[in-house]
Amino acid sequence: MTSERVFVFVDEEELFSVMKDADCLYCRIPVTASKQHLKKRHLRFAIYYKDAGIGRFSIPCYCSDGGHGRSHWHCPMCSKILHRTQNYKIHITNHGVEMTDKSSVSDGNKLRFVSKFSPLPAELQPTTVLLESLQTHSEDKTPGSKAACQKCGILFTTTSNLRRHERLQHGQDQQPILCILLCELEECWDFMKAQAQSGNPGKECRHLVRTNHAQHYVPPPPLSVRSLEEMRDKHLLSASEKHECQEMNSRACVQGVDCVYPVFWGEHDLPERCVFFSVYTDLEDKWCQFGRTRVSFDSKSGSWKCLCKHKRSRCVHKCLCMWWLFQERPELLQDALDVHPERALNDDLC
Template sequence: MAERHFVFADENELFSLMKDIDCLYCRNPVPASKHHLEKRHLKFAMYYKDADIGKFSIPCYCADGGHGRSHWHCPICPKILQRTQDYRNHITNHGVKMTKNKPAKAQERHGQCRKKESKEKAARDLPSFAEELCMPLDIDTQKERHFVFADENELFSLMKDIDCLYCRNPVPASKHHLEKRHLKFAMYYKDADIGKFSIPCYCADGGHGRSHWHCPICPKILQRTQDYRNHITNHGVEVTDNTPDKIHKYHKKLQSGIDAQEANLILKAKDVHTFEQDNFGELQPTTFLFETLQTDNTPDKKLTCQTCGILFTSLSNLRRHERLQHGQFQQPMFCIDAKNGIYITTKDLHGPRVPIHVLKSFALQIMLCESKECREFMIAQGQCGNPGKECCHLERTSHAQQYVPPPALCLSSLEEMTNKGLLSKSEKQQCQEMNSRACLEGVDCVYPIFWGKFELLDKYVNFSVYTNLKDTWCQFGRTHVSFDTRSGNWKCLCEHKRNGCIHKYLSMC
């Protein structure tokens, strides 16, 4: 049986030791293939120097670590360490010098395989006279990654009809993808009075799939945008404002009475007339002038919130403020029961837009929200001497859309569903009785919810269904039913979650 070693000079030494045997570093019997060693061990290897000789050690999954977790065997002493940082500190105390981890060979090989396939495909499509003339054709140069561009057209031309070179997963490098994923967050600067820009990257070098920045001058990789800005400034370049952000932010909000001819003269004096030919949209001269004058008159070039007028030192802080403070009024809010004052809106600003009911009636003097967190928030505000404080969902009711009656419930479809065997006669009778109760109370039995102009995900179709009950799942006498358009599944909040319920059948009608 082969002996286990925990220190290797290179990857070939590891592959040669475990040829045609099971992996010695795993608890369960697993063939020690190259793919397994690269994905399971080499990917997380620890590199260091001992007496100026480069070495590396790999994590182990044997039974000595307990519970099948990864651990580290010290190559100098018999100690076993569970955490990577503890192992790093431990071997440093033995007198070795840690170095940066080399890129995973598996990732390099994966990229080489993709390049090889593309090269072979291109070679098959080459005209025969290219070989006769001995033309130097290098397909790999077309897929070389660049991190500095003079204009957007240069980026589009480099990645034509191929996958994006700056994303971890294979994604077609379409113009829409490059603009929304990379150009939107580009960093603009001047190097030797020449305007350039660099884009963020999502490749495997950054780790965890997060965006990062590759320095175009040195091989350093930086995770934070501000760190990258300071880093390239130390290289002697002058960072400028992001052109796309300015255009998108102000070209729709501008309301200025400055004469166009006067604006053109000022723009030429400020040397910003070249932005008229930008690819991100038509830029009127008064648009950039309005923003420029507003920035020049503000101390320390601070950014101003267009809604409340608060000043911010960075664009990211301004965006966060607008999203948290003013973004709630841009969320949908519909009145579904004008008699009782019941509204429906989205529970969260991000993620799956789950509908939530809100009750706000001045006639009944009731203000309630289905969210438990909102109820606790309003109770805490009342105990602090602010009983009139509303949650974010109740505040949106001031921007609610006018009540519009939904289409009438078609009871003939109940008969059709009964004939097809989708529901029994007793369930059909229950649906008819529920619809009659809703009509007697003067409310809608089923109210379909479409977000419409708010452009939210259309994966789910939501319904607000009358229940004639008051429970934890229907606090205002209505429940939420959703239909997944992709999988065809129905979901209801009622206590009959697994079996069919009359609320789902009413929504199917």
């Protein structure tokens, strides 16, 4: 008989009694839920808080609900799944609970958890409540007992946790990155799965870690029909190319997305010879799984490259990028925009 999964407990014994050495309900692969397994894999990373004056804790889960075997948290209040520990803490705090340290009462060498199911005898009742918020707890601690982040003031019990926090949240020594929705490399999936199975929940690949330094989104200047008309007048685009660009830009505006989003790496002190563009396609295919394609422009050679499956020399995605550069950065184009008299003549005859 399979027990129902519970994601919040008042003490360790309650967790052990739910399992009783059966298969672990919180792991994706079958493994015996021994006390050693529960302590190493789940209790080690438990999050403690106080709800209605009662100390409780939640444990991380590794079931298939998290995707690719990643560690995650199930909110016991609303059944929402969160993948990051900090996000889970913020989420349950919004439900009205109070974050605490690990709540315990010691009797000699004996450590016993406060539980509503097994209250302490009168002679062992503490004279003060040990469940306090992290903020109150930190104020009562003597100076030097905890290491504080110099930038945001968060306290850490170990210097290694502090260094990791400063590296991930305030580090500025890594290459810039704009956005990663989901790491698509299978080797990264295997890496995170192996880390989760070895007792490191929340471990992410280097690509996802870099998203902590992602820049805030700033919309690029929109494309102007006036500049498109100017390109047409100078015979830099054919009539059909002009119409196709205008139609694509209109569809992007209806969808509420950027038709052309440029990336200038020179702004990050990196080589600025090549300019990259994320271009709207209004399609979902192998080469544009997110409805966008990537176009690159070499400002030295004047050459263009596109992931588009069409192999013609000028596709609509390149023309859209030419439009944006002609409008915003014409100095980069130089001789990249060539005028073909025969194209202009054919357009005039049509």
